[in-house]
Amino acid sequence: MINLRKDEIRRAAIKLRFKFKSYAKIQRLLIENHNYEVSRKTIKRWYKRFNKGNWNLKDNSTIPPNISYKFSKEELEEAVLIRLSKGYSAYQIKAKLNQHDIFMSESTIKRVISACKLSRGNKMEGQRLKWLKFERDTPNSMWQLDATSYNGIWLLPVIDDCSRYCLGIAVLQNVTTENVIKFLEEITLMHGKPRELLTDNGKEYGGNGKGDNEFDKWCRRKGIKHIRTGLHKPTTVGKVGRLQFTITYELPYCFNDLEYFRWRYNTDRPHRSLNGLTPNEVYFGWKRHKKYMLEKQQIIKGVGGQMS
DSSP states (O other), X not given: OOOOOHHHHHHHHHHHHHTTOOHHHHHHHHHHHXXXXXXXXXXXXXXXXXXXXXXXXXXXXXXXXXXXXXXXXXXXXXXXXXXXXXXXXXXXXXXXXXXXXXXXXHXXXXXXHHHTTOOOOOTTXXXXXXXXXXXXXSTTSEEEEOOXXXXXXXXXXXXXXXTOOEEEEEEESSOXXXXXXXXXXXXXXXXXXXXXXXXXXXXXXXXXXXXXOHHHHHHHHHTXXXXXXXXXXXXXXXXXXXXXXHHHHHGGGXXXXXXXXXXXXXXXXXXXXXXXXXXXXXXXXXXXXHHHHHHHHHHHHXXXXXXX
């Protein structure tokens, strides 16, 4: 028994018909020789269609002659342009497109990015998330800071826990307690002091906190509560850790200018955790943001009550 493609089955049936075999005989032979069941009516249709000429024995394409796309070519190019010029994620591209009355889903944007070979992959895909999320209720309740190495220097970003507002990014040759305190002094003069500071257990922050270290002394003088992460718990300072990644990825899109990056991050870049708002809108307009969040929760509760 020889298994043939569908077009070859049709060719075999038509050859048998040219040999004056009946349709019933052709039907039986197709079953015996090729284990292919087909009705006599279909064999007649094949033979009639073949005699009309210009048939390659294949099925016609099911693709319609005119395909109407949901989004125009210009709208799709706008999504790609934002990706190329700013390096934004699908969520941020969606928020920027909304500002131009282009309402494209994240999944569509991801497909467009992938088709243009601009995807950078998802490092968290397939990983089980076990940590608990937390967020302070008001700006300046808590600041997170952590240094990271970048191209032979140290970058020390400071981020507000509530609004994700980047208060400053220090460029340091060495991460010492003296340098960290000097930088925090500059920030507090501009933005006021936080109620709490969250750091890891680096020696520049007094290590594990045992003993009378200079960083804790400075915090006490300022009336700031110093909170340390647990040992081997880097996700506790996850917000500033994510900011570090954003700096290293998006800085080339900002002419490698840290202050331009900070301006763009605070005022132009929509933030998923802030419901598409920018850190600047929440940090300086927190009361308006809080009112919006309360109204949103009330609407959700109202809809849930109606459904129950």
